[in-house]
Amino acid sequence: MKESTANASWNKILLPLAPNGIAPAKNSPQHLVADLCATTLKPQRQFNPELLNVKEMIPEDVWVQLLDDADKSKHQKFEHYGREVSDVGESLKRILVDQVVNKDIIKAPRPMSDDIEATFLYYQNGQGLPLHLDNDATYEYNLLICLDKMQDLNNTDAGSATYFYLGEGAVKAAILQPGYGVWFHSGYTPHGRIPLKTESEISLLSVGMKVA
Numbered sequence: 001m002k003e004s005t006a007n008a009s010w011n012k013i014l015l016p017l018a019p020n021g022i023a024p025a026k027n028s029p030q031h032l033v034a035d036l037c038a039t040t041l042k043p044q045r046q047f048n049p050e051l052l053n054v055k056e057m058i059p060e061d062v063w064v065q066l067l068d069d070a071d072k073s074k075h076q077k078f079e080h081y082g083r084e085v086s087d088v089g090e091s092l093k094r095i096l097v098d099q100v101v102n103k104d105i106i107k108a109p110r111p112m113s114d115d116i117e118a119t120f121l122y123y124q125n126g127q128g129l130p131l132h133l134d135n136d137a138t139y140e141y142n143l144l145i146c147l148d149k150m151q152d153l154n155n156t157d158a159g160s161a162t163y164f165y166l167g168e169g170a171v172k173a174a175i176l177q178p179g180y181g182v183w184f185h186s187g188y189t190p191h192g193r194i195p196l197k198t199e200s201e202i203s204l205l206s207v208g209m210k211v212a
Helices: 005-017 029-041 060-076 090-101
Strands: 052-053 078-080 083-087 119-123 127-133 139-151 162-167 168-173 180-184 192-193 200-209
Touching: 005 029, 005 127, 029 162, 060 083, 060 090, 060 119, 060 139, 060 200, 078 192, 090 200
Parallel strands: none
Antiparallel strands: 052 180, 078 083, 083 119, 119 200, 127 192, 139 180, 139 200, 162 168, 162 192
């Protein structure tokens, strides 16, 4: 499904600003353009990114299944936007709908559809994600959950942050630890991921949602 005309136009501007995921330097031309985009979209953005302790909000057996499926799906992964991904199976999607979408874990401004898009994301060794907006024609909300993180003991870097441009000069970053997630209006919040340091790996679950 194609993006809305507005989102496609903004992504043509946003994607070249941070092609490797490295956040633009403050007051750089790239930063100012990204901030202009976020400021323009601010009236349409329904809420700011919210950090959630997802592991504490769902049954333990569901969390264990998420970890198990993420590990098993690694052999089916393929490259997309500079990192590797794999699709979540239909049975696990149904569990996510039951345990996440329909259990008020997320504070959605409107009822969400049961038709979700769920993807495992695998980042390692310098992989990041360009600054962009999600495809609002497919889904405009996202719950990004950190499943597992492996880091070299000699690597003192805090980890890979997902960062969000909120407009009017505001930028927010979330360095997720396993079990935590960030819920955000992804079709109207420019966001990217700073590349992982060498010898680090992280597994995430992206749950894209749209209005019912």
